[in-house]
Amino acid sequence: MTVETQAPEVLTRARPRSPIVGAEPFFVELDRFQGPLDLLLHLIRAQDIDIFDIPIAGITKQFLAAINKGLDDMQLERAGEFLEMAASLVRIKAQLLLPRPDRLDWEEDPRAELVRRLLEYEHFQDVVHVLQRAEAQRGRHFAKGFIEPRPVSMANRQTLLLTLAELLEAATRIPEPPPPIRVRPPSQTVTVEEKMSLIQRLFEKAKRIPFKRLFGPWGTRAHATAALMAALEMAKQQMVRIEQAAPFAPIWLFSRLPDAADVSEGDDS
Amino acid sequence: MTPQQIVEATLFASQTPLTVAEIARADGDLSAEAVRQAIAELREAYEAEERAFQIYELGDGFQVLTRPEFAPYLERFDSVPRAPYLSAAALETLAIVVYRQPIGRIEVEEVRGVGASSVLRTLVDWELIEVVGRGEGLGRPLLYGTTTRFLDHFGMKGLSELPPPEELPVVLAELQEAFDLGAAGEAHPAEPGSPETAPADDAVEVE
Numbered sequence: 401m402t403v404e405t406q407a408p409e410v411l412t413r414a415r416p417r418s419p420i421v422g423a424e425p426f427f428v429e430l431d432r433f434q435g436p437l438d439l440l441l442h443l444i445r446a447q448d449i450d451i452f453d454i455p456i457a458g459i460t461k462q463f464l465a466a467i468n469k470g471l472d473d474m475q476l477e478r479a480g481e482f483l484e485m486a487a488s489l490v491r492i493k494a495q496l497l498l499p500r501p502d503r504l505d506w507e508e509d510p511r512a513e514l515v516r517r518l519l520e521y522e523h524f525q526d527v528v529h530v531l532q533r534a535e536a537q538r539g540r541h542f543a544k545g546f547i548e549p550r551p552v553s554m555a556n557r558q559t560l561l562l563t564l565a566e567l568l569e570a571a572t573r574i575p576e577p578p579p580p581i582r583v584r585p586p587s588q589t590v591t592v593e594e595k596m597s598l599i600q601r602l603f604e605k606a607k608r609i610p611f612k613r614l615f616g617p618w619g620t621r622a623h624a625t626a627a628l629m630a631a632l633e634m635a636k637q638q639m640v641r642i643e644q645a646a647p648f649a650p651i652w653l654f655s656r657l658p659d660a661a662d663v664s665e666g667d668d669s
Numbered sequence: 670m671t672p673q674q675i676v677e678a679t680l681f682a683s684q685t686p687l688t689v690a691e692i693a694r695a696d697g698d699l700s701a702e703a704v705r706q707a708i709a710e711l712r713e714a715y716e717a718e719e720r721a722f723q724i725y726e727l728g729d730g731f732q733v734l735t736r737p738e739f740a741p742y743l744e745r746f747d748s749v750p751r752a753p754y755l756s757a758a759a760l761e762t763l764a765i766v767v768y769r770q771p772i773g774r775i776e777v778e779e780v781r782g783v784g785a786s787s788v789l790r791t792l793v794d795w796e797l798i799e800v801v802g803r804g805e806g807l808g809r810p811l812l813y814g815t816t817t818r819f820l821d822h823f824g825m826k827g828l829s830e831l832p833p834p835e836e837l838p839v840v841l842a843e844l845q846e847a848f849d850l851g852a853a854g855e856a857h858p859a860e861p862g863s864p865e866t867a868p869a870d871d872a873v874e875v876e
Contacts, residue, residue: 434757434758434761434781434783435781435782435783436782436783437781437782437783438782477784478783481782481783481784485782517779517780517782520780521780521781521782523834524761524764524765524768524780525761525764527764527765527767527768527831528757528760528761528764530764530831530832531760531763531764531767531823532760534823534824534825535754535755535760535822535823535824536754537737537824538821538822538823538824539740539754540737540740541725541734541735541736541737541740541824542734542735542739542740542743543684543685543732543733543734544681544683544684544733545684546735546743546746547743547746548746
């Protein structure tokens with residue numbers, strides 16, 4: 401978006417050039433300007449024009465030339481802003497050509513409002529420079545957390561710096577895993593049948609036996625379980641009677657086997 | 670544990686500025702006055718020991734930041750978790766808001782000569798400005814003002830750190846003059862020359 405009015409000569413924004421208006425060659429990049437006020441101010445300041453005595457005709461010509469080509473590429477809203485300024489410039493120029501009273505007050509100068517806006521805009525450009533300096537200065541101070549923590553997954557993203565031979569060589573250095581430990585469940589040491597025959601054998605010597613005797617000497621859970629199962633099984637088959645005087649009192653087994661019936665003490669058939 | 674150490678631990682652990690009241694919450698016995706004193710002592714100690722950091726006052730809070738001379742070293746790291754530098758449009762809008770607050774969108778646009786709705790929205794998103802009220806005019810327009818984050822972004826304690834309008838360079842003097850001329854409506858003895866010569870020049874140009 402470069403506009404050339406006459407011979408090509410580049411003008412940078414802040415560098416003042418010849419104070420002659422109208423016949424000046426211009427290169428203006430519209431992109432660099434915030435808006436019409438910015439552009440107008442540039443045209444005035446770059447040529448050392450007295451802002452209180454703006455030669456409106458010359459400036460209007462330059463302004464129109466500057467926006468002329470750029471307008472096509474501009475967004476509608478932005479183009480409208482530049483065109484609005486162009487319109488007011490032309491209006492001011494026309495007003496200046498009208499016949500006027502002998503003595504012209506500054507207040508009646510059609511340029512007054514434009515000058516006020518330009519000066520106000522320039523005033524805020526100074527504030528912008530103050531803010532810019534403050535921002536740059538603040539940018540040189542860093543708070544905790546400025547440097548990001550190292551990403552954990554960094555190692556995974558590293559490219560492999562190994563040859564295949566090196567990889568295989570490293571693989572051979574991995575020790576053989578130790579043979580798995582085989583855990584064999586403890587074999588069943590006693591069966592319900594064994595306990596039943598034990599009960600029968602004991603009944604050959606006595607008519608009643610303490611339940612604890614059936615597993616007491618072995619003391620394992622398996623023996624206790626087998627003994628209980630055997631006792632219950634024989635009770636079911638009417639071969640024994642189980643008695644316990646009170647909760648947690650010793651349990652007794654009484655024989656109900658036929659061959660022992662005659663010697664049973666306190667039989668309650 | 671001295672109050673100074675507690676304040677130091679609190680400031681060290683924080684990634685954002687902390688107010689005196691916030692720091693004082695660290696310990697029941699810590700008064701605002703003690704916090705202020707501890708900060709002053711710590712600042713002196715850091716200065717004397719030439720530490721790479723210092724406690725800075727940003728808005729109404731305090732924060733431990735590196736000294737500016739270490740920026741070249743830190744800038745070698747890629748990470749930039751702070752706000753990037755603002756665009757020309759954003760700075761221009763902020764300049765107007767900070768001196769004219771509370772101010773509505775229309776007034777900002779009048780000064781800039783261009784639309785300002787999107788840049789205002791962006792500045793609100795970045796929490797550099799906020800809606801501080803509603804104007805009296807048609808549709809009760811939103812009025813904007815600057816925030817604490819604004820002060821943080823520009824490294825200021827308060828708005829008083831900005832130059833007062835009358836201390837801004839020559840341009841403002843010219844502006845004041847123009848206002849006086851416009852408002853008085855009377856020809857100043859020294860001035861009448863310039864407005865009168867100008868139209869003459871123009872006429873020559875046109876013809």
